[in-house]
Amino acid sequence: MTQRNYPLTVLAQAKTLANAINNIDPALRIGELTNAALEADLEQSILIQHTLRDLEIQLIEQRNRRDELYAEIWKKVKRLRAGVKGIYGDDSSAYEMAGGTRLSERKPRSRKKAVIPQT
Numbered sequence: 001m002t003q004r005n006y007p008l009t010v011l012a013q014a015k016t017l018a019n020a021i022n023n024i025d026p027a028l029r030i031g032e033l034t035n036a037a038l039e040a041d042l043e044q045s046i047l048i049q050h051t052l053r054d055l056e057i058q059l060i061e062q063r064n065r066r067d068e069l070y071a072e073i074w075k076k077v078k079r080l081r082a083g084v085k086g087i088y089g090d091d092s093s094a095y096e097m098a099g100g101t102r103l104s105e106r107k108p109r110s111r112k113k114a115v116i117p118q119t
Contacts, residue, residue, distance in 0.1 A: 011042070017038070084100070091103040
């Protein structure tokens, strides 16, 4: 992630400062900076936050739709592969082309050494 050029509490600090300046002198100007400009930026940040929240909701919805679709695709892949295995056999080249591992190419299970209990 990139480093932020502002503190995480920037909005809270800006709101506190805007309220303080309103109490001190609402017409206070420091160069080109005014309290009205700060408050306008705060309002714009609220709109951006709402837009981001809406987009995040849309993104979550799209991810959920994608996950459901991938699950359906996976079910079809498994069923089709099992159908090819059932029709052509589990050692056929057709099953291998469908993405399965041929029976003759599978490694045998390794045997575990029998443990003799000591009494």
